Amino acid sequence: MNKIWWKKIHNVFGISSALFLVILLITGMLLNHPKKIQGNIIETIALDPKKSERIYCGKKEGLYFSKDAGKNWNEVPMLYPPQxxxxxxxSPQDSKKIYVLEKWGRIIFSLDGGKIWDRIELPFDAQSEGIELKKISIGRKEEIALLTSHGWIFSKDQGKKWDQTYFDKTKTPLMRLVLTLHNGYFFGPAFVWVYDFSALALLILIISGLILWYIGRKVG
Known part of the structure; x- marks a missing residue:
């Protein structure tokens, strides 16, 4: 092959790689802010075992309930709505007792069918320590089992004391480590914006490079 063909091949692969990087950068920035692309979607839903027309659903922002099997919905009024x-x-004993789990925050509960809410203290700060809360289970005597990204914990007394035998917050799952390094959360929530700024700078650099290449090609 002569130099012209090598130059053409180089240009094709160079432009393709640049466009691929542009797509990665844009989608990466969007994934760092899922609320912008997903909206306030439903994350989980639960029916009252005693009154099936009474439904609760959890969203990205807020907790909602319906008294008529989902025909009409209202947000549960709270000073600090769950995220x-x-x-x-x-509760298997009393359906007026409701437990709600946030992915990166709290366990909140109500003893009166959702009128008054309180929180159950955890032996760690989920958000600052990067511990994802996944699932909660309630026993007949109001025991609480909580599954997290770092194992599970158990309480017999509504969260006053926790058994952490099968929990290790010092051990970070590989997938969690890779994800937080990728999106910037490994260094703290504020660092995500540093990642976004760096991605935007690289995006501008790539686009301006393509423009300069195109102008140079026309001039040449």
Missing amino acids: EVVDIVF
């Missing part, structure tokens, strides 16, 4: 609700559980 990213991943699980809702009714």
